[in-house]
Amino acid sequence: MEPSARYLYYPGCSLKGTGIAYEESLLTTFRLLEMPVKELPDWNCCGATTYMSVSETSATLLAARNLALARQTGSKDLIAPCNACYLTLRKSQRLVADYPQIAQETERFLEQAGLPRLDSVRVRHPLEVLYNDVGIQRLRELTVRRLQGVRMASYYGCQAVRPYGEVDDPHEPTRMDEILRAVGVEVVGYNLKTKCCGGPLTGTIHDVGVRLNYILLKEAMRLGAQAMVTICPLCQFNLDAYQAEIRKQTGEPIDMPILYLTQVVGWALGGDYRELGLHRAISGRKLLEQWFTVRKEAETYV
Amino acid sequence: MSEKKNGQVRIGVYICHCGANIADTVDVKAVAEYAATLPGVVIARDYKYMCSDPGQELIQQDIEEHQINRVVVAACSPSLHEHTFRGAAERAGLNPFFVQMVNIREHDSWVHTEREAATVKAKDLVRAAVQRVYFHKPLEKRRVPIHPEVLVVGGGIAGIHAALTVANSGKKVYLVEREATIGGHMAQYDKTFPTLDCAACILTPKMSAVKAHPNIVLWTYSEVVSVDGSVGDYKVVVKRKPRYIREDLCVGCLQCIDACVFKEPKFDDEFNLGLSKRKPIYIPFPQATPKVVVIDPEACIQLRTGKCKRSCLEACVERGAIDFEQKETYEEIHVGSIIIATGFKTFDPRRLPQYGYGRYPNVYTTLEVERLVNASGPTSGQVITRDGRVPKSVGIILCVGSRDENTNRWCSRVCCMTSLKLAHLIKEHTGAEVYIFYIDMRAAGKGYEEFYQRVLNEGVHFVRGRVAEITDWALDPSEEGKLVARVEDTNTGFVRRIPLDMVVLAVGLEPQFDAHEVQRMFGISCSLDGFFLEKHPKLAPAPTYTDGIFIAGLCHGPKDIPDTVMQAGYAAAEAIALADTGYFELEPNTAYVVEEECSGCKSCVPLCPYQAITFKEDKQKAFINEVLCKGCGTCVAACPSGSIRQNLFEDEEIFSEIEGVLAYA
């Protein structure tokens, strides 16, 4: 292993599919920060919110395998960019720690699978890594370009700040705002930062799921935000993918870019439109092009 | 009004905003401007808070700088701040009785909404006061001496604690208790919430301390029958009922009880609420204080018919403590203050027949269950139903006789905690499923919410809903032979039928059955609910409107043991402070006869309930003893020749007030 790869990266299923832009921008950003990350080899699904509904132990064991794999690499920090992955991995750690019975089952499983016992692997979230490990000051220093006059709302979704995480304050998170301001973005005071987007509901009870997202978008618009910044692939997907449907249903002129935090930071650090996956957005494409391509050209003239 | 009559009158009028309390409704500026136009008024001001230090200083300054010699303050009720403004006047060298207050808050701004009408009213009242104060005279406060002895009425935990506190300060205390023993309701309880320490264990040492205290005269089986006098000097007559036992001779060996011709206990045991039996000669409970037996004249054959073997006499032949000839006696005592701690009674659940109390043997009250779970109770602590079964399911119904317009409106405050405690104890004793049917769970108190959480976690079922009825009518085979509670469980959203082996009614607390007579005898008031009324609900919750009489414990309203003890201590502190001061200052509102005007018609003499008026044969005039006069003014109103006056309430003062409020009629 290269000595510089302090961070392991656990993509989870979404970052290989609908959330691929998250992966692209994350890797780009960390490259620009000169903090290379290495993907966890042969990772498996974390179980997400769903597996827990069927079997608690199995869900824990699934997560445990990933943690064991991470342990094998020798890295201490495992970045899980997806909120669900982040929560599930951390929750499984808690379950193992709190319930001897689960711990027992976990040990038995790891032994059978020939995996090492669990040890202190820290499950990290990119937001919190940017905030704690990089720091606001350094982000400000590294910023090479600013989005003048663009107002954004930061949106955390639910699970990153809930009981098992330490990403930010669960009631009044501010770190994302601070990061965004550091890289030159104007932030609106958005009060629905941690309200649930419904997660997989858009795929199951579609109307209800879409309705939740409509509320989130509408409120951001009302506050004058021109874009929303997310840190979870499912949030980004839900907010991004159904805007056309919402427009049709409500007649509201919603067409708002839904960005990943890593896209905004990566761009400020000098990342490029495509390598940040900005071209993969469904909604608000015109604005995205206006902000992130024209600017770049303008800058080349400078 | 003539200036000649009362010297050069210079009136200062002060209108208080009371923040927004008055100023929001009454145009205080307009009232002040108006007051300034009234004859005799030299200065009229309005100020944000007259009662504040700067507000008072304003008055003092005007008295000094503008030679104000009459002060009218329009603010709140005189009961609140009259003494404040009198004090301010006094500090500036003015006789305090040159101050008159106008109540434009409680009687005006707080009860009216229309600004114009409220302002007109304020002006009228201010004008009346200005006209009245014109006639005020300098007066001196009267002082009456205080007898240091204190009477405590009622020997429950409140009375016990108050008596001990006063006695410990070195004052003599008379503790009068109606029953044969002190201890009150607390002696009947098993454990006390939330700490679950045993009631008897913490109470009986205090009972013994009362008995042993050199400063306490303990009279059980006794009742106050009359109260005369006033603060500092109450004359109280106490009736001592015959217990047919000579208290000084009985040593509490209880051999007489064994010897009684009744071989088996046959009569309902009051202490155990009829859950067990006693003999005609008995002791209320093992730790009774004084530990002296008592004979029930209704049950004793000797006392009823005079034809008994009197085997008890034989058993006590050496000491000769039994005395069938004992008669009631009366003691008269003089005390300076009185602490009333006469307690409460529990609601009789027969008034709510839907709960089947008295109809279904397995419906109990909380007080009965206290006895049931008590190790020294009728079942030696076993919780068994009247038909001898250990219950598998027990329902406790809250707010029985509380929070109910049909019975009592008030919250009885202790039932939630009592029920939690009993739920815990019943579960502990029987392992039964316990259901608490509640409207709200009120667990406000130190450690109370925590106790609620504890009981929650013990798996007691909390069914939020008021049980509509208890019935033995089975709709389902599983309900056969059980009592069934029908209730809307608003937590689950279901109407439920819950079969129960035992139903416990958390009965509310009510004023004692004779609270009204007691209230009258002591000359105090009752609140609407029938409990005794305190002088001020926040700032004087133990004194009453009658100086020198204090209330403590549940006679004042439902409260738990810690609150009772606190109030009893507070009442005791007030009594001690009074005795230590040695005197009490009275309002100088006494009546007096102007001797040369009196015709000696004697009309006034019989009207005074305090015998303050005597007819002096030598002068053929009536005379009012200022010390005895309480200042009601009844004789003043009745004097047919207008020869009796009353300080602070002179005829001219009241006439000018009448004229004042009606000046524009």
Place this chain on the structure above:
Amino acid sequence: MSDKPKIAFYWCASCGGCEESIVDLAEDILEVAQAVDIVFWPVAMDVKRRDVEAMPDGSILATMVNGSIRTSEQEEMAYLLRRKSQILIAYGSCAHTGGVPSLANQFSREQILRYVYEEAPTVVNEEKVRPQPRHGHNGTAVTLPEFRALVRSLDQVVEVDYYLPGCPPTPKLLKQAVLALLSGELPPKGTVLAPDTAQCDGCPRRDTKPTDLKINEFKRPHWTQIDPNTCFLAQGIVCMGPATRSGCEAQCIKGNMPCTGCFGPTSRVRDQGAKILSALASSVNAREPEDIEKILDGIPDPVGTFYRYSLAKSLLRAKVTR
């Protein structure tokens, strides 16, 4: 004309008893007559109103007016005598407090006129003729005084300097008053020239009044065998003595009749009736409204009883009629 002080007497709405009371001075009247000049006394002397009008203002030292004021003529005379006199004395209950005539204040003018001219059993007046204030006859106008809405005491019409109370005042009080007038040693203006204590002071029966009086029933004197030595109130008979100014020498009481209050209230009292009411009611020995009412039934005419001489000067002055 001599330079002896000039004195006048006049009567308004009164029974004439006051006039007689002056004669009751008996031989003393001669002394009075020697000491003063009586310039106007319609009941005894033929002096006309215009003669009085002709006197200089303030030329009479003192005028004693008895009777209450009911008509405009009486008012005019009151004004006139006020102007002509240095001192105006209300003489007797009627002038002092309205007297018995003021009991008419319980009725409206219309009620009185209708009764007197139409309804009284002895009246025959089929055309229902009423006296008119002005009546034209053969080119001359005849006038009658206005009949006022209510009876007034003298001081409700003109300023009064002194009062001689009583129905009628006693010769003793009159003599004292005249002597005071002549000596010029007069009390402050507005004084009632009688002691300022109530009747009981000096009542021969005072000792028989108990100090724990409880009234269980009110008896009417004319239906009752009255014990001549015991306080009337102790016998359940309303006696106005406690609320009535003394100075009458207890004449009624000595005649075994209770005081009816003709001397009016003491100076401290604004309403004599209210005061005796208060004193009596306070001693009624009952607590329940029904029992109280039963006892009070013994006073069938409280206004007539308590305000026999003082209705005009009472706080309410007259019955409220609509």
Place this chain on the structure above:
Amino acid sequence: MERQIRYQREADLEWAHQFTKHPGCERLLSCIQCGTCSGTCPLSIYMDLTPRQVIALVREGFREDVLRSQTIWLCASCYACSVECPQKVSITDIMYRLKREAIRSNLYPKRFPIPVLAREFCDMVRQRGRNSEFWVVFRMAMRSNPKILLSMARTGWELWRKGRLSLRRERIQRINELQYIPATSKEVD
């Protein structure tokens, strides 16, 4: 009309007593029925029972009423209730517990898409180690309500164009390790 009353014999008190023994359910009895959970839940307005009611029903042993409810499936595990609960009742965990029991007892609403999705998801993960978003959704729709696919077609197309929809079926290399994960664990679950 349906009878609304609940007889006590319908309550499974034993089940209720045992419930607190499950991981995350320990504080069930501490619930003071304040309703903060229902108030904070973004989905309670769509639920047939509010989260508070679910707790009350569990406590009182009304097992079937709870297990048959849609509420437990509507819970999106956002954990808002757990964070807000003044008694620290882990409502989300209680919901999970109830979902598992509903599946095991076969009491879940049969054509309700969420439990179907859960089963499809787990099957795929167990077989392949990873899930493929497209295939999970596809199979869920086929088993609950195929019409959903129509409404998703447009979104799918958009995603496809952006390179965000993969039809590949992901699979981990050492799939054999997963065989040691039991299907359900009777002792703990």
Place this chain on the structure above:
Amino acid sequence: MEEKPVTDKLVTGADWEPLIVAFFCNWCTYTAADLAGVSRMGYDPNVRVIRVMCSGRVDPQFVLDAFAHGADGVLIGGCHPGDCHYVEGNYKTLRRYHLLRRVLADLGIEPERLRLEWIAASEGEKVAKTINEMVEQVRALGPLRLSRRFREWDAELASLEAEVKRGEEVAAHV
């Protein structure tokens, strides 16, 4: 007093509002009225309260004086029978009240214009209720306002006085 009458509206014509003088005993009714205030129980602003220590202090003269000065009604508030702070002052009030009502009735004042109520210190609500009730009752009876009547009587004299003066002037000229 010659200031512009502030209560004009209350006194005149169609805008007439009943004016009630209340004598409240210090211990029960006055305290109850304080309680009504503290509890913000609104009631009609037509009452002017005069505090006395006991209803027994209420001299019937006060009641008559209030009527004479223009009150349309008089309310006396005392402690309930048996509850008097001064043992039995209220019984004396009760007796006087009964006799006084008889006198008032004979003098044409409707008995409803004088009301005696027992209101305990805790009965704030009763204060509000009694006042509202009485205001309505008196409103239904219409104005009493003896003060105005007395002014009319005084005017009767004044007109005569003027007439007499005029007469004299005429006589003087002749």
